[in-house]
Amino acid sequence: MASSEIEVVSSESKTQPEQSPNNNAPTVIDVFSASAYGDFEKLRKFVEQDGASLSKPDGNGYYALQWAALNNFADIAQYIIEHGGNVNAADNLQQTALHWAAVRGSIAVADVLLQNGARVEATDVNGYRAVHVSAQYGQTAFLNNLVAKYHADFDAPDNEGRSPLHWAAYKGYADTVRLLLFRDASQERQDREGCTPLHWAALRGNIEACTVLVHAGTKKELTVKDKAGFTPVQLASDKGHRHVALFLSNAQRSQSKHWGDKICRGKMGDIGYAPILLSIIIFLMFLFINSVIAAPNLPKITAVVGLWGWAALSLAVAALIMFYRCSSKDPGFIKRLEDLGRDKDAEDPLLNVDLNNCSVWMGNWSQLCPTCKIIRPVRSKHCPACKRCVEQFDHHCPWISNCVGKRNKRDFFIFLCLGTLTSFLGAAITIQRIWTAVESLHTEGRWIRYVVVQHPGVVTFLVLDMIIFIAATTLTTAQASQIARNITTNELANAARYGYLRSPDGRFRNPYNHGCRKNCADFLIQGYTDDDEIAWPPLQQAAS
Numbered sequence: 001m002a003s004s005e006i007e008v009v010s011s012e013s014k015t016q017p018e019q020s021p022n023n024n025a026p027t028v029i030d031v032f033s034a035s036a037y038g039d040f041e042k043l044r045k046f047v048e049q050d051g052a053s054l055s056k057p058d059g060n061g062y063y064a065l066q067w068a069a070l071n072n073f074a075d076i077a078q079y080i081i082e083h084g085g086n087v088n089a090a091d092n093l094q095q096t097a098l099h100w101a102a103v104r105g106s107i108a109v110a111d112v113l114l115q116n117g118a119r120v121e122a123t124d125v126n127g128y129r130a131v132h133v134s135a136q137y138g139q140t141a142f143l144n145n146l147v148a149k150y151h152a153d154f155d156a157p158d159n160e161g162r163s164p165l166h167w168a169a170y171k172g173y174a175d176t177v178r179l180l181l182f183r184d185a186s187q188e189r190q191d192r193e194g195c196t197p198l199h200w201a202a203l204r205g206n207i208e209a210c211t212v213l214v215h216a217g218t219k220k221e222l223t224v225k226d227k228a229g230f231t232p233v234q235l236a237s238d239k240g241h242r243h244v245a246l247f248l249s250n251a252q253r254s255q256s257k258h259w260g261d262k263i264c265r266g267k268m269g270d271i272g273y274a275p276i277l278l279s280i281i282i283f284l285m286f287l288f289i290n291s292v293i294a295a296p297n298l299p300k301i302t303a304v305v306g307l308w309g310w311a312a313l314s315l316a317v318a319a320l321i322m323f324y325r326c327s328s329k330d331p332g333f334i335k336r337l338e339d340l341g342r343d344k345d346a347e348d349p350l351l352n353v354d355l356n357n358c359s360v361w362m363g364n365w366s367q368l369c370p371t372c373k374i375i376r377p378v379r380s381k382h383c384p385a386c387k388r389c390v391e392q393f394d395h396h397c398p399w400i401s402n403c404v405g406k407r408n409k410r411d412f413f414i415f416l417c418l419g420t421l422t423s424f425l426g427a428a429i430t431i432q433r434i435w436t437a438v439e440s441l442h443t444e445g446r447w448i449r450y451v452v453v454q455h456p457g458v459v460t461f462l463v464l465d466m467i468i469f470i471a472a473t474t475l476t477t478a479q480a481s482q483i484a485r486n487i488t489t490n491e492l493a494n495a496a497r498y499g500y501l502r503s504p505d506g507r508f509r510n511p512y513n514h515g516c517r518k519n520c521a522d523f524l525i526q527g528y529t530d531d532d533e534i535a536w537p538p539l540q541q542a543a544s
Helices: 031-037 040-049 066-068 074-081 098-104 107-115 128-136 140-150 163-173 174-182 197-204 206-215 230-236 241-252 257-271 276-292 303-328 411-441 446-455 456-485 487-493 517-524
Strands: 381-385 386-388 396-397 402-404
Touching: 031 040, 031 066, 040 074, 040 128, 040 197, 040 517, 066 074, 066 098, 066 107, 074 402, 098 107, 098 128, 098 140, 107 140, 128 140, 128 163, 128 402, 140 174, 163 174, 163 206, 174 206, 197 230, 197 241, 197 303, 206 241, 230 241, 230 487, 276 456, 303 402, 303 411, 381 456, 411 456, 411 517, 456 517
Parallel strands: none
Antiparallel strands: 381 386, 396 402
16 A cells, blocks of 8 residues: 555635735625625625626636635525526636535535536546545535435545545544445445555544444455555554554454354354343252252241242242343334335435434434434434344343343343342342251351252352342443433443533533433333433534
8 A cells, every 4th residue: 555645635725815904804805705705795896897707717716606615605606607607617626616615515505506507526637526525524414415416426436546435434534434335335445556445444543434334334345455465454553543453353353254253253143142041040940949949958948938939939930021021022123214115216315304303313424324224313323233223222232132222121121120139039048048057957167068068059059149149230220320310321331422412511411311200200101211302402413
């Protein structure tokens, strides 16, 4: 790979017309400065009274229409076009007004230009189209507008063979990467240096862009080599981006074809640990009955202890029922287009995204799922293990071989509560039975040796039961705390990445927290909370 990095050649390198010395007001002396600063009255005076031309460039080769496009003055752009301005006029770099509009994401001007005959696929001297420029500057909404309304080619290569996805990955604009992948931009395209978008993201150490590319890709991109023989992992390591190199290395390792990895990570990864947990629970129930309750070498059980013992077993059976429910139940998978029997090409889901239901579309490009090809609710997340988007995603639990989300979180919480209570009762009954046996034989000084030798089943049960008790209690406490605050495990772990969890001053604030009483009541009654009810409007900004 060449040691030199990509250089962006775009309209932003052009400076605005000069301002007045006092810096309080711009100096408007001609049609170019009037267009740049949006002074409609002076522009009309220059054209209609002074006879200034709008079809000629200034001394630097720039057109008045380009200045209006750069600063998104749609009314001025329309006036210029109506009074002789060429909508496809190009400067010395062959950039048109549409290229300049793409620098700052001037959507209103772009609509004016394209509706008046501007060529959406116009290229400059570097082969950049407006889609390339918008990707270079992270203008995601502008890029979406070009593609959705004007059918721009979002996968077109420039003179170096780089697509907009290459540029977005290189510059680290994860939202733009997500949009392009949502529209099926090719991750496998290699430029003249043999680099894929993942190569360029790794080169610059853009961990978020790498994450989106890897999760949405086929993983083949991890092993692609450029013309110098480097993979993305090697590039990241060579440039000192250790966090990126570690992430890519782990992702590549997870795709290992070694037979041991295939068995452990393939088959077991699909099934999860649910069969193991189920076997442990059933084994503990069997051990409890035979070694604690009905053990012939322990003192005769009393009626009270027997009652508590059967209560513990009843709770264990109830826990098994809830285990089955939260393992087999739909956690809140969001339907994809194919699930609804609709052709993904029938309509563009991102055409006029501002018209989407506000309860679904919150203006965050992170709501796009490049894998499922859907616009998901804000609190949803794509689960790599389940390969589906889950509404109100909490976490993927391998011990139940399922995600925990909107539709099964209550079942999961009840399962944890039952597990905690059952293991506590089991331990209490077991300790009481051991204590009774020790007292009856007067072996206080040697009781540990006595219990281990004479009652190994009891010791085994107690050790396993205490492990279950500690784990279940920890998870129950954590889930109860989150339910009381109406926040998920995923949101707590990634709070810094989600814009809707920040107040206008940048501090953490959960818009879905309605107070402990209402949060708990809604969860216990409905099984979930209503995301349409928010305590305060979340920021309309992208979240990773």
